[in-house]
Amino acid sequence: MTTRAFRQLHLPKGLGLNLVVLLVLVLLVAAPLLTILMQTLDPDRIGAWRDVLASPLSPNLFWRPAANTMILGFGVAIGCILIGGFLAWLVVMTDMPYRGLIGFLATLPFMIPSFATALAWGTVFRNGRVGGGGGLLEGIGINVPDALAWGMIPTMIVLIAHYYALAFTVIAAALATVNGDLVEAAQMTGASRKRVLFGIVLPVVMPAIIAGGSLCFAAAVSNFAAPALLGLPVRMQTLSTRLFGMIEIGQVERGYVLAILLIVISAVFLAFGNRILSGRRSFATISGKGGRARRFALGGARLPLTAIALLICLLTTIMPIILLIAASLAPMASALFSDWTLHFWIGATDPAFARGQAGVLNNPQLLRALALTMGLGAVVALIANVIGILIAVALTRHRLRGISEAVSQLSFLPMLLPGIAFGAAYIALYGAPIGPLPALYGTSTLLSLALTAAMLPFAVQTGRATVAQISGDIDEAARLTGAGFFRRIGAITLPLASRGLIASLLLCFVNVISDLAIVVLLYTPTTPLLSVLSYRYASDGFHQFANAVTLVILAISTLAAGLAALLRGRNRPWLSS
Amino acid sequence: MITLDNLGKTFGTAMAVQDVSLSVPEGAFLVLLGPSGCGKTTILRMLAGLEHPTAGVIRFDDKIIADAARGFTLEPGRRDAGLVFQSYALWPHMSVAGNVAWPLRVAGLSRDEQRARVAEALEMLGVAGLAARYPGEISGGQQQRVAIARMIAPRPKVLLFDEPLSNLDATLRVEMRTELLRVHRATKATAVYVTHDQIEAMTMATHVAVLNGGRVEQFDTPERLLSDPASAFVARFIGTPPANLIPVQDGAWFGTLPCPALPGANGHGMVRAEDLMMADAPGPDAVAAQLVEVVPMAGRRLVTGMVQGQRLTAVTDAAHPIPADLHFRLPPTPSAVFDAEGRRLS
Numbered sequence: 047m048t049t050r051a052f053r054q055l056h057l058p059k060g061l062g063l064n065l066v067v068l069l070v071l072v073l074l075v076a077a078p079l080l081t082i083l084m085q086t087l088d089p090d091r092i093g094a095w096r097d098v099l100a101s102p103l104s105p106n107l108f109w110r111p112a113a114n115t116m117i118l119g120f121g122v123a124i125g126c127i128l129i130g131g132f133l134a135w136l137v138v139m140t141d142m143p144y145r146g147l148i149g150f151l152a153t154l155p156f157m158i159p160s161f162a163t164a165l166a167w168g169t170v171f172r173n174g175r176v177g178g179g180g181g182l183l184e185g186i187g188i189n190v191p192d193a194l195a196w197g198m199i200p201t202m203i204v205l206i207a208h209y210y211a212l213a214f215t216v217i218a219a220a221l222a223t224v225n226g227d228l229v230e231a232a233q234m235t236g237a238s239r240k241r242v243l244f245g246i247v248l249p250v251v252m253p254a255i256i257a258g259g260s261l262c263f264a265a266a267v268s269n270f271a272a273p274a275l276l277g278l279p280v281r282m283q284t285l286s287t288r289l290f291g292m293i294e295i296g297q298v299e300r301g302y303v304l305a306i307l308l309i310v311i312s313a314v315f316l317a318f319g320n321r322i323l324s325g326r327r328s329f330a331t332i333s334g335k336g337g338r339a340r341r342f343a344l345g346g347a348r349l350p351l352t353a354i355a356l357l358i359c360l361l362t363t364i365m366p367i368i369l370l371i372a373a374s375l376a377p378m379a380s381a382l383f384s385d386w387t388l389h390f391w392i393g394a395t396d397p398a399f400a401r402g403q404a405g406v407l408n409n410p411q412l413l414r415a416l417a418l419t420m421g422l423g424a425v426v427a428l429i430a431n432v433i434g435i436l437i438a439v440a441l442t443r444h445r446l447r448g449i450s451e452a453v454s455q456l457s458f459l460p461m462l463l464p465g466i467a468f469g470a471a472y473i474a475l476y477g478a479p480i481g482p483l484p485a486l487y488g489t490s491t492l493l494s495l496a497l498t499a500a501m502l503p504f505a506v507q508t509g510r511a512t513v514a515q516i517s518g519d520i521d522e523a524a525r526l527t528g529a530g531f532f533r534r535i536g537a538i539t540l541p542l543a544s545r546g547l548i549a550s551l552l553l554c555f556v557n558v559i560s561d562l563a564i565v566v567l568l569y570t571p572t573t574p575l576l577s578v579l580s581y582r583y584a585s586d587g588f589h590q591f592a593n594a595v596t597l598v599i600l601a602i603s604t605l606a607a608g609l610a611a612l613l614r615g616r617n618r619p620w621l622s623s
Numbered sequence: 624m625i626t627l628d629n630l631g632k633t634f635g636t637a638m639a640v641q642d643v644s645l646s647v648p649e650g651a652f653l654v655l656l657g658p659s660g661c662g663k664t665t666i667l668r669m670l671a672g673l674e675h676p677t678a679g680v681i682r683f684d685d686k687i688i689a690d691a692a693r694g695f696t697l698e699p700g701r702r703d704a705g706l707v708f709q710s711y712a713l714w715p716h717m718s719v720a721g722n723v724a725w726p727l728r729v730a731g732l733s734r735d736e737q738r739a740r741v742a743e744a745l746e747m748l749g750v751a752g753l754a755a756r757y758p759g760e761i762s763g764g765q766q767q768r769v770a771i772a773r774m775i776a777p778r779p780k781v782l783l784f785d786e787p788l789s790n791l792d793a794t795l796r797v798e799m800r801t802e803l804l805r806v807h808r809a810t811k812a813t814a815v816y817v818t819h820d821q822i823e824a825m826t827m828a829t830h831v832a833v834l835n836g837g838r839v840e841q842f843d844t845p846e847r848l849l850s851d852p853a854s855a856f857v858a859r860f861i862g863t864p865p866a867n868l869i870p871v872q873d874g875a876w877f878g879t880l881p882c883p884a885l886p887g888a889n890g891h892g893m894v895r896a897e898d899l900m901m902a903d904a905p906g907p908d909a910v911a912a913q914l915v916e917v918v919p920m921a922g923r924r925l926v927t928g929m930v931q932g933q934r935l936t937a938v939t940d941a942a943h944p945i946p947a948d949l950h951f952r953l954p955p956t957p958s959a960v961f962d963a964e965g966r967r968l969s
Binding site: 241 | 672698700701704706710712714725729773
């Protein structure tokens with residue numbers, strides 16, 4: 047028998063691992079999506095498509111919410127590009143003072159859950175139209191028009207304040223690659239300042255601007271918290287709130303159809319952005335050495351521009367937190383800074399106060415939610431990262447034609463999926479018993495599965511970095527010393543990768559505990575979660591409790607995110623001069 | 624012709640360039656040579672108009688293009704000069720042809736003229752086949768050629784190069800040196816070329832300004848830099864291998880081997896590698912050395928030894944055996960003598 051024939055008897059190396067991760071991905075990602083699609087195509091239910099798209103109901107079911115969603119998406123994208131781009135330009139290209147601080151602050155709003163920002167908005171701008179007390183402005187005698195208190199405008203502003211950090215990050219990274227040389231090369235030709243700006247600088251960063259815009263667009267159309275808190279009270283529906291409503295009232299097929307349509311809208315724009323960003327004209331494909339950063343002197347505009355930048359950052363980071371703190375202490379949002387009481391935090395049940403609700407820290411349901419949320423965060427972070435590393439190993443060390451492509455695509459697919467649509471898909475698949483397996487609806491297992499799947503793209507990315515440590519030159523250098531596999535893992539790989547791994551675990555944890563969109567459909571009273579509790583309190587008019595619970599989430603996630611940032615070290619290349 | 628008169632540049636309190644005066648004729652190839660931080664790139668950027676001098680005057684032919692005393696500087700685009708950046712600075716959103724055409728468009732040339740010039744420049748650099756590609760799709764060497772094509776297309780009278788070869792690998796670098804010289808001859812323009820690589824300077828320059836700490840150490844032809852270095856710095860910087868600078872104390876090599884030609888001198892004596900002989904025993908003019916390395920080179924051999932903590936290199940015949948107990952024999956007179964501050968004495 048020749049060696050060649052002998053080899054043919056063996057299965058390819060790593061086949062087992064590849065098949066296992068593929069199976070996991072099919073169960074976590076592909077199966078729910080296929081199920082939701084198949085269920086709407088079922089002959090008994092296919093009518094839901096007609097109901098949604100072409101029936102007397104469809105303007106209300108789909109077209110008006112879709113129009114609102116698109117307006118919101120484009121408005122937020124444009125707003126984020128303007129604000130994020132403005133700050134990125136100041137931080138990267140000019141001699142503005144406090145660039146480091148502003149560059150740091152501008153990445154923070156994304157860390158604050160969007161329902162926190164939405165609640166903070168309500169604290170100030172709420173008016174009496176939908177019942178309940180007014181906000182701070184009403185309290186000091188200013189009549190807040192409905193347009194500023196509820197509906198499209200406040201939703202859009204809150205989402206811009208939340209997502210401009212995304213645009214900032216992408217545009218700042220792009221501007222940092224426009225080294226001074228590109229501009230000077232243009233100056234050498236005798237081109238005017240205007241021509242250099244429009245002929246060179248803008249076209250070079252345009253891919254990043256478009257990509258940042260499409261990221262913000264996809265994020266805005268997927269967002270649930272802001273339109274739900276600020277739009278629903280005046281019946282402004284977006285696709286995500288409509289989808290939520292349909293499933294809440296039991297019209298699941300229509301909800302599933304809306305989920306599929308929402309996925310398509312968001313994915314189309316994300317794919318468009320990705321394509322632009324990786325196109326052949328992309329700035330990222332060039333990396334020349336040299337080139338000093340030349341900072342544009344702001345001259346007399348320096349102080350006013352700095353003040354504007356600082357104001358934007360403070361209004362979108364610290365201000366919402368201060369407002370939430372005050373609002374969790376004040377009995378009336380209209381008198382935000384008087385009569386402070388700790389009742390909403392630690393008070394006992396008192397029929398004369400807040401309809402007999404106890405303070406959040408005295409509320410057994412909240413304590414249970416706290417425990418469950420933390421536990422869920424920890425478990426999901428752990429499982430997602432373990433799977434992430436396994437997938438990374440399969441992808442980098444044992445590539446198999448066909449299987450690897452599927453694994454890679456499936457593991458990044460959740461990034462394209464709006465959280466609430468993802469939640470709907472999980473109900474479609476695991477909400478009912480599958481053969482002998484019981485229905486998972488209402489269990490924390492279902493929550494963990496859905497959140498794990500949602501965290502996978504992120505975990506795989508970290509996993510790849512970790513595996514690169516294991517298989518690179520560094521490991522080979524250790525092998526040459528004769529150290530065995532486990533010794534190398536203990537002495538080389540773990541010490542190098544541990545900071546990144548722990549940081550990744552922490553960030554997964556933060557994402558899980560501040561998520562609302564995925565869990566809002568999967569949650570039941572037996573599985574209370576902090577974010578859903580906060581949302582429920584807010585929609586029932588118990589704003590102080592909602593604010594207090596949100597602050598608990600914020601405190602935990604800020605601690606975890608801060609720790610992660612410390613562990614990862616600074617990674618903001620555009621700040622180096 | 625390019626003329627610099629007492630050119631100076633300070634950044635805040637730091638003196639980047641001080642009192643630089645030199646002049647090269649039209650068609651010359653001037654190399655600004657020196658270690659990093661010597662001010663060579665700052666001078667180049669002042670020639671380009673990207674930096675404004677804080678002292679002195681720059682003239683192209685008889686025309687003043689910058690005069691610090693009057694606070695006058697001509698815009699970069701009106702100097703009839705082109706610059707190749709170290710990073711190439713190709714505009715990533717334009718094709719190769721687009722990159723070369725843009726300066727022509729800014730200059731307001733007709734479309735036909737633009738097309739002809741672009742074709743001519745790409746042809747000259749041998750990259751006509753890449754015209755439709757984007758900078759991100761071509762190799763570093765090709766990017767370099769495109770950057771040069773972009774510079775010459777408007778036919779500038781002054782060609783400026785900022786360490787253009789430093790991002791290329793060794794083979795490409797030699798190839799591009801030849802290419803650059805060909806382009807320079809074909810355009811008949813005056814070239815100013817910044818580098819820290821003395822071999823580039825020696826192979827390409829008609830004139831070299833050796834810079835150190837913002838000042839010109841020596842402005843001369845490549846041959847004269849080798850044969851007649853003006854300072855110890857130049858002597859150490861130039862030559863392959865560079866000359867040996869041997870400490871002299873009270874007229875004796877290393878303070879121990881008296882040299883009759885250097886009565887009472889203190890400083891350094893310059894001994895070229897070809898003037899340093901090997902010996903196998905101590906003597907009145909021979910000093911013990913520890914063998915460090917032997918490099919075969921063009922049928923000869925470079926023998927380097929450590930003497931009292933200093934490297935000395937001799938060139939010998941490849942056939943000449945290396946003594947087991949290596950000594951170097953010093954010549955009766957050094958080729959040049961520098962004082963303790965590095966100034967040329969004789």
